[in-house]
Amino acid sequence: xDKLDIPQGTLDLMILTILAREPMHGYGISQRLxxxxxxxxxxxxxxxxxxxxxxEQDGKLKGEWGASENNRKAKYYKLTASGRKQLEQxxxxxxxxxxxxxxxxxxx
Amino acid sequence: xxxxxxxxxxVHWIIHRSEAEQGLNDELQSFLDMSVAEKIADGMSPAExxxxxxxxxxxxEQVKEHVRTERHGxxxxxxxxxxxxxxxxxxxxxxxxxxxxxxLALGIGANTAIFSLIDALxxxxxxxxxxxxxxxxxxxxxxxxEPGGESFSYPMVRALADQRDIFSGVAGFSGTSFDVGTPxxxxxxHGALVTGGYYSTLGLNPVVGRLLTDEDDRVxxxxxxxxxxxxxxxxxxxxxxxxxxxxxxxxQMVTIVGVTPRGFAGANVGxxxxxxxxxxxxxxxxxxxxPLLGSGNVWLxxxxxxxxxISTDEATSRLNVxxxxxxxxxxxxxxxxxxxxxxxxxxxxxxxxxxxxxxxxETYRNPLYVxxxxxxxxxxxxCANVATLLLARASARQKEIAVRLAIGASRARxxxxxxxxxxxxxxxxxxxxxLLARVLGSLxxxxxxxxxxxxxxxxxxxxxxxxxxxxxxxxxxxxxGMAPAIQTxxxxxxxxxxxxxxxxxxxxxxxxxxxxxxxxxxxxxxLAGAGLFARTLSNLQSLDAGFRTEGVLLVVLDDQRALIxxxxxxxxxxxxxxxxxxxxxxxxLNGWTWSEPVVPxxxxxxxxxxAVVVGAGPGFFSTLQIQLIAGREFTERDRRDRAPVALVNxxxxxxxxxxxxPVGQHLSTSIGENKDFEIVGMVRNAKxxxxxxxxxxxxxxxxxxxxxxxxxxxxVRATSPLARVSTAIQQTxxxxxPNTPIEVRALSTQxxxxxxxxxxxxxxxxxxxxxxLTLACVGLYGLLAYDVSRRTREIGIRMxxxxxxxxxxxxxxxxxxxxxxxxxxxxxxxxxxxSRSIGSLLFGVRALDAVxxxxxxxxxxxxxxxxxxxxxxxxSRVDPLEALRHE
Numbered sequence: 005x006d007k008l009d010i011p012q013g014t015l016d017l018m019i020l021t022i023l024a025r026e027p028m029h030g031y032g033i034s035q036r037l038x039x040x041x042x043x044x045x046x047x048x049x050x051x052x053x054x055x056x057x058x059x060e061q062d063g064k065l066k067g068e069w070g071a072s073e074n075n076r077k078a079k080y081y082k083l084t085a086s087g088r089k090q091l092e093q094x095x096x097x098x099x100x101x102x103x104x105x106x107x108x109x110x111x112x
Numbered sequence: 113x114x115x116x117x118x119x120x121x122x123v124h125w126i127i128h129r130s131e132a133e134q135g136l137n138d139e140l141q142s143f144l145d146m147s148v149a150e151k152i153a154d155g156m157s158p159a160e161x162x163x164x165x166x167x168x169x170x171x172x173e174q175v176k177e178h179v180r181t182e183r184h185g186x187x188x189x190x191x192x193x194x195x196x197x198x199x200x201x202x203x204x205x206x207x208x209x210x211x212x213x214x215x216l217a218l219g220i221g222a223n224t225a226i227f228s229l230i231d232a233l234x235x236x237x238x239x240x241x242x243x244x245x246x247x248x249x250x251x252x253x254x255x256x257x258e259p260g261g262e263s264f265s266y267p268m269v270r271a272l273a274d275q276r277d278i279f280s281g282v283a284g285f286s287g288t289s290f291d292v293g294t295p296x297x298x299x300x301x302h303g304a305l306v307t308g309g310y311y312s313t314l315g316l317n318p319v320v321g322r323l324l325t326d327e328d329d330r331v332x333x334x335x336x337x338x339x340x341x342x343x344x345x346x347x348x349x350x351x352x353x354x355x356x357x358x359x360x361x362x363x364q365m366v367t368i369v370g371v372t373p374r375g376f377a378g379a380n381v382g383x384x385x386x387x388x389x390x391x392x393x394x395x396x397x398x399x400x401x402x403p404l405l406g407s408g409n410v411w412l413x414x415x416x417x418x419x420x421x422i423s424t425d426e427a428t429s430r431l432n433v434x435x436x437x438x439x440x441x442x443x444x445x446x447x448x449x450x451x452x453x454x455x456x457x458x459x460x461x462x463x464x465x466x467x468x469x470x471x472x473x474e475t476y477r478n479p480l481y482v483x484x485x486x487x488x489x490x491x492x493x494x495c496a497n498v499a500t501l502l503l504a505r506a507s508a509r510q511k512e513i514a515v516r517l518a519i520g521a522s523r524a525r526x527x528x529x530x531x532x533x534x535x536x537x538x539x540x541x542x543x544x545x546x547l548l549a550r551v552l553g554s555l556x557x558x559x560x561x562x563x564x565x566x567x568x569x570x571x572x573x574x575x576x577x578x579x580x581x582x583x584x585x586x587x588x589x590x591x592x593g594m595a596p597a598i599q600t601x602x603x604x605x606x607x608x609x610x611x612x613x614x615x616x617x618x619x620x621x622x623x624x625x626x627x628x629x630x631x632x633x634x635x636x637x638x639l640a641g642a643g644l645f646a647r648t649l650s651n652l653q654s655l656d657a658g659f660r661t662e663g664v665l666l667v668v669l670d671d672q673r674a675l676i677x678x679x680x681x682x683x684x685x686x687x688x689x690x691x692x693x694x695x696x697x698x699x700x701l702n703g704w705t706w707s708e709p710v711v712p713x714x715x716x717x718x719x720x721x722x723a724v725v726v727g728a729g730p731g732f733f734s735t736l737q738i739q740l741i742a743g744r745e746f747t748e749r750d751r752r753d754r755a756p757v758a759l760v761n762x763x764x765x766x767x768x769x770x771x772x773x774p775v776g777q778h779l780s781t782s783i784g785e786n787k788d789f790e791i792v793g794m795v796r797n798a799k800x801x802x803x804x805x806x807x808x809x810x811x812x813x814x815x816x817x818x819x820x821x822x823x824x825x826x827x828v829r830a831t832s833p834l835a836r837v838s839t840a841i842q843q844t845x846x847x848x849x850p851n852t853p854i855e856v857r858a859l860s861t862q863x864x865x866x867x868x869x870x871x872x873x874x875x876x877x878x879x880x881x882x883x884x885l886t887l888a889c890v891g892l893y894g895l896l897a898y899d900v901s902r903r904t905r906e907i908g909i910r911m912x913x914x915x916x917x918x919x920x921x922x923x924x925x926x927x928x929x930x931x932x933x934x935x936x937x938x939x940x941x942x943x944x945x946x947s948r949s950i951g952s953l954l955f956g957v958r959a960l961d962a963v964x965x966x967x968x969x970x971x972x973x974x975x976x977x978x979x980x981x982x983x984x985x986x987x988s989r990v991d992p993l994e995a996l997r998h999e
Contacts, residue, residue: 030139074149
């Protein structure tokens with residue numbers, strides 16, 4: 005199946021959404037993203053890690069080293085309070101935009 | 113996201129970089145491991161799983177690079193790498209690097225030196241509390257455009273200090289010097305006389321003891337002095353017991369009460385005041401100076417601190433209301449009514465005072481601006497020079513850059529890398545330049561400092577100066593780096609990488625000659641300027657001042673009471689080597705004058721002074737060799753018991769006795785009781801008051817007929833070495849005046865002292881012109897040498913075909929001279945503009961002096977010929993066979 009490009013500016017929103025459920029490491033996030041998008045999206049580590057680092061730097065995420073399911077050392081990312089607030093805002097904006105786009109497409 | 117947060121993460125990144133790098137490494141490794149593990153679990157072979165996982169990741173280094181650029185401060189990292197790369201290149205080309213750094217160090221160093229002087233003299237805040245609040249008080253005559261008078265009488269300062277609703281403090285001050293020590297071992301220490309509000313207005317706190325207050329500024333108060341931190345360290349070893357100790361000044365015991373903070377040396381910028389005393393101490397210290405406390409002497413400068421709640425405009429208008437009320441009581445009643453009226457109608461002006469006051473500003477403001485202009489031209493030349501070097505080197509790097517462009521670096525990225533190299537070079541140059549500026553700066557200070565008036569600045573590079581040099585370096589770096597960077601990257605990478613570099617040289621050679629032409633043009637401006645200043649100095653030195661400078665010693669008895677009796681002068685006359693001696697109230701160019709209203713008898717005396725007056729003793733004119741035109745000199749017989757006599761100079765006679773001899777006529781004056789003087793002689797004009805202006809109408813009166821004591825100098829014309837005579841004079845006189853330091857100086861020193869500014873300009877402009885010329889010649893040499901090496905093959909062919917070596921030399925030199933000629937033509941308009949701005953600093957030479965400009969052109973051509981000759985000779989030695997094999 006051909007993968008879709010991740011629309012500009014939505015990767016952060018999806019990362020935040022995934023991490024809202026539970027803390028997770030980079031590989032886990034990429035797997036979950038692929039799985040949740042039913043295989044339409046596959047995130048490239050060259051995009052994923054810069055996003056993670058930027059969000060961490062901006063204080064939206066907090067990274068902590070821990071052990072993975074099969075006892076490997078892995079860096080787990082956790083949503084901070086500020087990250088949760090950003091998620092809510094972006095989510096709300098995205099919902100409105102999606103509604104608007106759908107309305108336009110269906111109404112035309 | 114706040115700026116602070118952003119900054120913190122940049123700092124965090126810088127500090128914890130290696131940690132963060134390690135973390136990123138681990139994280140990517142664990143990502144890879146998990147990916148591999150899952151693929152194996154899905155049934156792939158380990159090798160296949162690893163290959164696929166790596167492929168999906170897309171290269172660890174690439175991901176890291178993406179993360180790095182995303183990080184705050186990531187750009188810092190890139191610049192850091194560019195800088196490291198630049199340094200690697202520099203170490204690989206030490207000769208190139210040293211040449212560039214030296215050129216820039218000279219250019220930036222000269223700029224920094226001049227700027228640090230401007231900064232010290234004009235820009236730097238006084239080290240006091242809130243200096244920006246301080247204002248300088250001036251009094252502007254009605255209808256005058258100038259900033260207004262800066263000097264005030266002591267009663268006026270006190271009256272201003274009383275205006276508590278306008279000022280929270282008012283400080284009056286004036287520089288002076290104190291003779292400290294016991295008879296026979298005096299040392300002259302620079303100092304200041306200040307009013308009681310001085311230290312509180314400036315808001316200074318003592319390091320030791322206390323500072324002077326209004327209590328000290330009362331007539332009859334115990335004599336107290338405050339010393340500077342530097343004097344405390346030098347003379348008292350920084351002992352805290354200094355407060356309460358006494359020093360002997362003029363035979364009087366003065367108590368040191370405190371020490372001012374480090375860095376503060378008085379409000380007179382450039383004149384370190386090591387000892388400061390209250391104005392009101394004057395009558396006790398020097399009884400003859402008591403009139404300085406009256407309203408007849410204006411001599412104090414004022415800095416004041418307006419109350420915080422009122423604006424400068426408000427303060428000014430309140431001050432002027434006060435003045436209309438108090439003017440009459442503050443203006444000296446002895447002054448002529450018209451003068452009194454003018455002063456009472458004057459208005460106060462407040463200007464920024466936070467940088468203190470300096471008499472040097474008036475003298476050196478314009479010269480320093482001119483010098484600043486000159487050194488920026490030098491820097492421009494240095495820039496052009498370095499750009500030439502970079503362009504020449506660029507050919508060597510063309511391939512490297514083409515490869516970098518070809519493998520995907522953007523042009524902007526490569527240009528940035530090249531510019532960073534330039535800026536790093538110029539920053540290194542600037543660092544060396546700052547060190548050089550220290551040396552140059554102290555040299556400058558010795559140039560403007562003389563035995564008679566020492567100038568002292570703290571030239572330790574401060575924030576201003578360092579910021580200036582850094583800015584100069586960055587602008588310079590961009591300036592000289594931009595053209596080469598753009599040109600080098602403006603190539604088709606594929607063509608450049610494949611073909612010989614030489615094919616792209618065509619475009620570069622258009623820029624190189626342009627740079628040389630610019631250097632020549634700018635050098636011409638500096639050479640012409642140096643010529644004008646040199647001629648100004650030599651005109652002043654060789655001008656006929658109407659008196660003879662050489663062979664005269666001046667004995668200055670620094671005591672106004674000392675009315676030297678004839679026997680004292682006669683004793684000096686008998687010393688070996690002494691030809692003649694004479695007393696007088698003034699000597700040529702001693703820095704102050706005495707003027708009075710003097711008219712032919714029978715005419716009404718004007719209110720304003722119209723003649724310079726000099727009290728001269730017997731032998732004055734023969735000692736100074738001022739030529740007597742008619743009548744006689746003063747003699748021993750011209751004493752108080754005889755009718756007063758006078759001599760006039762040519763200018764006075766021409767104005768008041770046109771077409772007739774003044775000898776035998778009478779003068780009506782305001783001098784003494786008699787006020788009637790008979791003219792017994794006429795002398796040639798002598799420039800006693802200044803070298804630049806024509807001699808003013810002057811009246812000489814007999815020294816021994818003067819009724820009041822005046823400052824006195826003995827002039828001594830001597831044959832044997834002046835130093836020996838000087839020692840003999842001191843040994844003879846000192847026992848007679850135990851409490852007065854006796855200073856013996858050469859008249860030539862005193863005269864030289866008045867052209868310090870012109871000498872500085874001549875020397876510095878000359879120095880900068882030589883520097884500019886050298887740089888321009890190096891530039892020309894570089895261009896021609898490059899040209900010859902490029903044309904080796906062509907020259908070889910021409911020589912093989914029988915061209916004579918001399919022809920080859922001539923063609924190369926001609927090429928150089930042609931560039932210089934274009935540069936000269938381009939430079940002429942700049943000379944025209946530049947010389948107009950220095951007109952007021954010149955003397956005896958027009959700003960557009962054809963001879964000077966022609967001279968500058970000749971010097972340039974001669975130097976250029978020399979610079980062109982070396983590459984030309986190399987061209988003539990090309991061996992045709994070698995040259996053809998060369999390719």
